[in-house]
Amino acid sequence: MTGQAVDTRISYLGPEASFTHLAATKVFPEGTLVPFTTIPECIEAVAEGSVDYAVVPLENALEGSVPLTVDYLFHEAQLYVTAEVLSSIQQHLLVHPDNRNAESFEAIYSHPHALAQCHKFLFYTYKNTPLEQYSSTAAAAKMVAELPERNIAAIANEFSAHKYGLDILQRDIHDFHFNHTRFFVLSKSDHKLTDPTHDDQIKTTLMITPPDDDRSGVLHQILSVFAWRRLNLSKIESRPLKTGLGDYFFIADVLADEKDAMMRGAFEELAALGCTVKTLGSYYTYK
């Protein structure tokens, strides 16, 4: 199934020119893209059926997981991943043209992940400048554009600079060169989006809750389920179950299709161990 239909509706963490918007246009060059201010709003829109898909950030190479996305998918939503998008992230310091000669700023605004990706730059160059969290990089850029009378700056991408008429004061301010973010394309139905450009490697994301009997070696047992079947994990991470200190679930990416015989065997063995498994489905990567 491709994501090309014009009448397909897609929610994304907006506004226009956010990194999430750019990721959404890779998969849906022709769909109707509907911006939302928060990740839960994007996810709820697809869950309640006002859009067909949601595109949300999942993980960044420098900052790690976006906890809100992971936790919302585990605790609140029953959705499937139909594709993931891998995007290279370049962060720039943007200012209103009226303030391009400013040497210091009242505050610098951006999404918390973007501020964190530029920690070293901000620490060494703007040590005493307050850093203010905003709903997305593009939302911060839009706000800076709308308030020329305030001497403030935003961290966002080049598209935001063009879209909102800002100057790029400093390019590529992210701390490490390899800055990439993974985005999930979510749907209510379990299917795979495909495209001639997608990667051949299929991936399945599982959310595994261990049995609550506190037995020793349970993580080892879970890992062995995959290891002896030669099912390669590209990621495993623990997140709090929110039921008590020390209670966790694991989010694991397995490089296989959940319909493979080996994967079906893995599901059976995990159940026999007393684990509860929530599958987010199998999907390809758009680059």
Ligand SMILES: O=C(O)C(=O)C[C@]1(C(=O)O)C=C[C@@H](O)C=C1
């Ligand atoms: O899409 C955006 O512009 C965002 O602000 C979100 C987000 C994120 O949550 O990771 C997306 C990509 C970048 O890693 C920085 C921020």
